[in-house]
Amino acid sequence: MWEGTMKLRLRGVLVVCGALSFCAICLTFSRLPIAHERRRPFLPNGHDVKRTFSVDSGEFAHIFTFRKRLNKSNYSSDNISPEMAKRAMEVKANDTNEDLKYQSDSFNNDNLNDTNLRNQRPNLVGSYVKNSQLNLTSELVDRMLNKLQTSNGLKFNFEKTRNVPYRNFLKLQSKRIRRRGMGLPIYENYNGGPVLANWERFHKGIHQFGLYDGDDPAVNGIMDDMANQQIVDIEQKEGGTQLKLIVTFSDEGQALFKPMRHPRDQETLPNHFYFVDFERHNAEIAAFHLDRILGFYRVPPTVGREVNLTHEIKRLAEPSLKKTFFISPANNVCFHGTCSYYCDTSHAVCGRPATLEASLATFLPPERIAPRKTWRNPWKRSYSKHRKAYWESFDDLCGRVQEKEPYTSGRRLLDLIDMHVFDFLTGNMDRHHYETFTDFGNETFLLHLDNGRAFGRSGHDEISILAPLYQCCMIRYSTFLKFVKLYLGPEPLSVLMRTSMARDPIQPILTESHIRALDRRVIRVLSTIHDCMQDNPYTDVIIDDFF
């Protein structure tokens, strides 16, 4: 009797449990598409995303990570790596120190807490050099500036802004020339849901004249997110010569991951050509800061992060990537992935013992919904140890380029010159191609992706990177004014860069000699412009721009 009652009770409990689990499963499944849908941008008719996703998951990963993640049996939200735990502790300890967060006011170093920021990293930067101690002047440049000021005091009133901090100068300038062009059509009607993640706001904010605006809070938000959010998926990025990963964060944002290959102070080996040089993760980060300081906004936001190769990478990797992991004789965790050149045991990246630094660059919207066009750089190098490129032997490339679309009119040639001036500052000789967003047509900015081979030789200024500048003898007016401002101060480029990069989680990003090289190169750019003005009227050299 008693046994019978118990059996009945047990059956009742089982029925109730079964019903409850069934409800829970139903509820989960009914919610999933909603959560998934929320992140899904509006897609034009006929775009079958699902099909594309199964063909090329890399392209569409951004939108479909939610689904992908559910398939990962090894994902559990409470599985926190030692790096994550350490970061959480640091953030908690520094909760009141606003400096640790990326602030919209990226150049404001008034209350920079240096000791706090540099915590346990090696002190590569050394002592700060006071602005007044930097005695970087050039008679040639001074003469050029004086001449310009006397011949056209209205346009070249350098004295007027001499004491204005660079940050305010940039704001004033962008107010004068700011034209907000069209956004990406795909995001026009995209509402996404009640709360947009920072990466969604960033994608929505991309416009015809830049990836973002200088005062866009989403940029600092993304940098915080990339530095701190939990990594929930890892995928190898197809294409390219070196190992790269696509990282997905808990808010479904994604980033391009480039691992640390060398210590910061290891310069390009003297017998290495630019095209065999390893990529440097810190160069990607520094290039982003430089681009933002120059007010170009053409490099996707990039941060550094320490990752645990076992917890944050291997655990989430596909079997094909997983099997490239091994333990080195020194007992460190290493992996090499699969790619066309440097992906074998002798080129593996290794942690210490499992911790490795990497750069994380915010992913651009998937190509399928915001297609990009890749353009060959007319001043591309030969990528051969035996041959020279045309422009290295002849001086008339500019005229020829200007005969061809899209260089015949509009902003393209000035953008290309900006890009080379930027690459000269970073020492990047590896600019074989550049990209634009197809939707914006030709009157749009150039994306400066792939800066991994920059900052290789701090003692050397590769003047040939300036070829488009000295062969065309042209520069955009606003870019010229920025360089003059960086030359005149009050803050030189080195100080602005040091301050900006000090907020990165893996700072110091550049060695002091690389930072100081920037001031020297600013003068080199200006003296190249000076030389151009010896042979050409300044009105032909400094080209007015309203973009």
Ligand SMILES: Nc1ncnc2c1ncn2[C@@H]1O[C@H](COP(=O)(O)OP(=O)(O)OP(=O)(O)O)[C@@H](O)[C@H]1O
């Ligand atoms: N932030 C980004 N978001 C989306 N796609 C990106 C991003 N950065 C780079 N890419 C794409 O990935 C490709 C490879 O990246 P990158 O050029 O940095 O790697 P790489 O290994 O140096 O390639 P390569 O050897 O061809 O120079 C780029 O051509 C670009 O199309």
Ligand SMILES: [Mn+2]
């Ligand atoms: Mn590259």
